[in-house]
Amino acid sequence: MLDFTILTENFDIYLEGYKTTIIASLIALVASFLLGTLIAVFRIAPFKPLNWLGTVYVEFIRNIPLLVIVFFFFFGLRFSGPVAGATGLTIYTAAFIAEAIRAGILSVPKGQMEAARSSGLTYGQTMRLIILPQAIKIVIPPLGNQFINLVKNSSILGVVAGLDLMYHADLISSRTYVTFDVYIFVALFYLSLTIPLSLGVGYMEKRLAKSN
Amino acid sequence: MIEFKGVNKYYGDFHVLKDINLTINQGEVVVVIGPSGSGKSTMLRCINHLETITNGELTVHNISVADKKTDINKLRRNIGMVFQHFYLYPHKTVLENITLAPIKVLGKSEKEAKETALHYLQKVGIAEKAQSYPSQLSGGQQQRVAIARGLAMSPEIMLFDEPTSALDPEMIGEVLDVMKALAKEGMTMVVVTHEMGFAKEVADRIVFMDEGRILEEATPAEFYANPREERAKLFLSRILNH
Ligand SMILES: Nc1ncnc2c1ncn2[C@@H]1O[C@H](COP(=O)(O)OP(=O)(O)OP(=O)(O)O)[C@@H](O)[C@H]1O
Ligand SMILES: [Mg+2]
Numbered sequence: 362m363l364d365f366t367i368l369t370e371n372f373d374i375y376l377e378g379y380k381t382t383i384i385a386s387l388i389a390l391v392a393s394f395l396l397g398t399l400i401a402v403f404r405i406a407p408f409k410p411l412n413w414l415g416t417v418y419v420e421f422i423r424n425i426p427l428l429v430i431v432f433f434f435f436f437g438l439r440f441s442g443p444v445a446g447a448t449g450l451t452i453y454t455a456a457f458i459a460e461a462i463r464a465g466i467l468s469v470p471k472g473q474m475e476a477a478r479s480s481g482l483t484y485g486q487t488m489r490l491i492i493l494p495q496a497i498k499i500v501i502p503p504l505g506n507q508f509i510n511l512v513k514n515s516s517i518l519g520v521v522a523g524l525d526l527m528y529h530a531d532l533i534s535s536r537t538y539v540t541f542d543v544y545i546f547v548a549l550f551y552l553s554l555t556i557p558l559s560l561g562v563g564y565m566e567k568r569l570a571k572s573n
Numbered sequence: 574m575i576e577f578k579g580v581n582k583y584y585g586d587f588h589v590l591k592d593i594n595l596t597i598n599q600g601e602v603v604v605v606i607g608p609s610g611s612g613k614s615t616m617l618r619c620i621n622h623l624e625t626i627t628n629g630e631l632t633v634h635n636i637s638v639a640d641k642k643t644d645i646n647k648l649r650r651n652i653g654m655v656f657q658h659f660y661l662y663p664h665k666t667v668l669e670n671i672t673l674a675p676i677k678v679l680g681k682s683e684k685e686a687k688e689t690a691l692h693y694l695q696k697v698g699i700a701e702k703a704q705s706y707p708s709q710l711s712g713g714q715q716q717r718v719a720i721a722r723g724l725a726m727s728p729e730i731m732l733f734d735e736p737t738s739a740l741d742p743e744m745i746g747e748v749l750d751v752m753k754a755l756a757k758e759g760m761t762m763v764v765v766t767h768e769m770g771f772a773k774e775v776a777d778r779i780v781f782m783d784e785g786r787i788l789e790e791a792t793p794a795e796f797y798a799n800p801r802e803e804r805a806k807l808f809l810s811r812i813l814n815h
Contacts, residue, residue: 470658470660472656472658472660473660473662475623475654475656475660476654476656476660476661476662476719477662477674478623478649479621479623479649479652479653479654480649480650480653480654480673480674480678480722480723480726481646481647481649481650481674481678481679481726482646482673482674482677482678483646486677490673490677491662494664495662495663495664
């Protein structure tokens with residue numbers, strides 16, 4: 362049977378880590394969304410050097426482990442644990458977000474761009490007013506999945522003394538010599554973040570489907 | 574108004590447009606016909622620079638289309654284009670589809686743009702659909718909206734690329750009627766179509782293309798009575814017996 366005193370007696374410590382996990386995830390979420398959108402636009406812009414830059418970023422980052430990226434900032438650049446963790450998460454997740462957004466943009470029929478451009482709208486106006494609003498509907502489900510992955514991946518902070526849930530759970534575990542129960546409660550804290558996220562994505566998906 | 578002088582276009586090694594010479598005057602209706610792959614769409618799309626010519630000279634209002642110094646967005650304001658597959662913006666209402674460019678490109682007020690839009694919607698016969706989304710309209714209605722969208726910019730030239738070939742037969746007439754009315758009002762039109770009835774009724778000239786070349790240019794009467802080119806004869810017999 363699960364020992365609930367572990368949870369109640371160490372609640373403050375759990376909460377401390379929970380807060381850091383939420384803050385680091387939120388920062389990485391916003392930053393990776395912005396960076397990912399930028400990279401996606403790089404990859405499809407009618408300008409070869411930008412395409413190349415975007416492709417190199419995505420292919421490079423997607424194909425190395427998140428842990429290595431975080432270590433790079435932690436050991437290499439001597440960032441503090443939480444900062445190295447959040448930065449690594451941002452850089453890593455942005456590559457996946459860029460791919461999701463790019464796929465969404467490419468799924469909008471080419472004729473939409475042509476119709477808008479032939480009416481005298483600029484490339485930027487067309488992107489903003491015609492292409493991106495259509496792409497976003499296609500992008501929301503994969504984007505939501507990336508955000509859920511991001512929250513789970515934030516446990517990497519524990520490895521670099523990132524003061525998150527995982528880090529604090531390790532503390533509790535080494536103090537109480539309990540392992541299983543400690544980490545079950547950690548799982549519940551993560552679920553309290555990922556389940557609402559997942560429901561939110563489902564809801565948005567339904568609403569967007571209806572608006573069509 | 575539109576002038577091609579020795580225009581060539583290549584896709585890589587593929588020579589799509591071969592030495593095109595064609596002058597289209599203000600108020601003229603020119604119908605372009607020819608077999609699939611002969612370069613009709615490509616020629617049309619060069620006029621508003623959706624495609625780039627490789628060499629030669631192409632001018633609209635004496636302004637060179639391919640010149641880097643030409644403000645292409647400004648040129649395009651004056652040239653409406655209607656596509657085979659309409660390409661209405663699915664996330665915008667019919668009214669928003671039509672007012673978007675007048676507001677964003679011409680800087681019209683929302684109120685003014687809306688009045689203009691309603692005027693043209695009336696003209697194409699679907700004013701009651703202003704608040705609908707494109708997906709709620711039939712193909713014929715969508716294409717009429719697309720025409721209204723083009724007209725709302727008050728262009729001097731309208732380009733049509735097979736505007737009825739994606740439509741069910743019973744809807745072709747309603748779109749052709751709108752186009753005929755437009756032609757009779759003196760709009761300069763370049764129309765890629767195989768609708769021979771339309772060509773006979775309103776075209777000033779028929780241009781026959783094959784394998785990237787203009788093989789024949791004639792009035793509809795001349796063209797139908799006696800196409801000079803063997804290829805044109807063959808093509809005509811095929812589409813007329815179809
Ligand atoms: N982007 C492109 N890259 C390479 N080849 C192309 C491209 N676009 C068109 N082509 C080729 O150029 C030729 C002319 O095409 P175009 O679309 O102008 O023909 P069309 O006369 O309009 O034919 P259709 O009646 O089928 O619409 C075709 O052989 C086509 O395959
Ligand atoms: Mg074509």
